[in-house]
Amino acid sequence: MRLAYIVSAYRYPEQLVRLVTRLDTPTSSFFVHVDSKTAEQTFRAMTDGLAHLSNVMFVRRHRCEWGGFGHVAASLEGIGAALRLRPTFDYALLLTGQDYPIKSNRHILDFFRQHPGHQFMEYFPVPHAGWQNGGLDRVDAWHWRMAGRHYALTPLPRLRFRRRIPGGLKPFGGSSYWCLTRQCIEYVDQYVKRNPSLVKFFRHVDVPDELFFQTIILNSPLADTVVNDNLRYIAWDEPDEGSPVILDGSHLEQLMASPKLFARKFDVTVDADVLDAIDHLVPA
Numbered sequence: 001m002r003l004a005y006i007v008s009a010y011r012y013p014e015q016l017v018r019l020v021t022r023l024d025t026p027t028s029s030f031f032v033h034v035d036s037k038t039a040e041q042t043f044r045a046m047t048d049g050l051a052h053l054s055n056v057m058f059v060r061r062h063r064c065e066w067g068g069f070g071h072v073a074a075s076l077e078g079i080g081a082a083l084r085l086r087p088t089f090d091y092a093l094l095l096t097g098q099d100y101p102i103k104s105n106r107h108i109l110d111f112f113r114q115h116p117g118h119q120f121m122e123y124f125p126v127p128h129a130g131w132q133n134g135g136l137d138r139v140d141a142w143h144w145r146m147a148g149r150h151y152a153l154t155p156l157p158r159l160r161f162r163r164r165i166p167g168g169l170k171p172f173g174g175s176s177y178w179c180l181t182r183q184c185i186e187y188v189d190q191y192v193k194r195n196p197s198l199v200k201f202f203r204h205v206d207v208p209d210e211l212f213f214q215t216i217i218l219n220s221p222l223a224d225t226v227v228n229d230n231l232r233y234i235a236w237d238e239p240d241e242g243s244p245v246i247l248d249g250s251h252l253e254q255l256m257a258s259p260k261l262f263a264r265k266f267d268v269t270v271d272a273d274v275l276d277a278i279d280h281l282v283p284a
Helices: 013-025 040-049 070-083 105-113 132-140 182-194 196-202 212-218 249-257 273-281
Strands: 005-009 028-034 056-058 089-097 099-100 119-121 140-144 148-155 180-181 226-228 262-264
Touching: 005 013, 005 070, 005 099, 013 028, 013 040, 028 040, 028 070, 070 089, 070 105, 070 182, 089 182, 099 273, 140 196, 140 249, 182 196, 182 212, 249 262, 249 273
Parallel strands: 005 028, 005 089, 028 056, 119 226
Antiparallel strands: 089 180, 099 262, 119 180, 140 148
16 A cells, blocks of 8 residues: 655644654655745755655645635645656545644554545535535635735626536535545546646635535546545634644644544644654554
């Protein structure tokens, strides 16, 4: 079982190095995307910190504004690099530099061996009661994210014209993070290449990383293979907040009791000791 980790990072080089080192095995590979806005000094600390690992590749960098298409572009960049990998991978897992495993590498490998052919991602049809206004405005209006600002252009109600997803795809949403088989990754890669209008459309969707992959996969022949679970422990103070709770030592009991494989979001400037505690309790 070979795993390809696609990791999106933008700060905390030591935390990125720690994550990759913890997940490193003879059958794992890493494709790291670093936000093009990240300072050169920080980027160099990341590349230098992982230079000793031959199974780590830094991919072409994109500008990632919160809520913008850059996060999707970064994931697609990682997918393209992973598909060129030889020998091939069995599963690709999308992480951020502030994720961390809460299960051992052996447990993670055994989990995917025991679930061959299944995709793991959170999904739900849109409109969705948990999203403001059901979330259709994310798709129906034109959205731009620039320099930390959000601009939206909504069609006037009296106009019959509205934006529709190319190919007649039904919108699905969910968490940005997933674990997908090689077959599914190949399907997504080929679908995107055959349908450039889809990428053009999603460049003006709001928070497209919470819709792009779900919409492609849940409209595909692989829809029946998707398990509605992204395998992440994530804590929220409020469901509609833009960012989850920073996990610290107070969450350790819940983390150890969770059946999930990974957890987020950690911040070494808030609590680095919780990562030490996980390392102590969970064998590598």
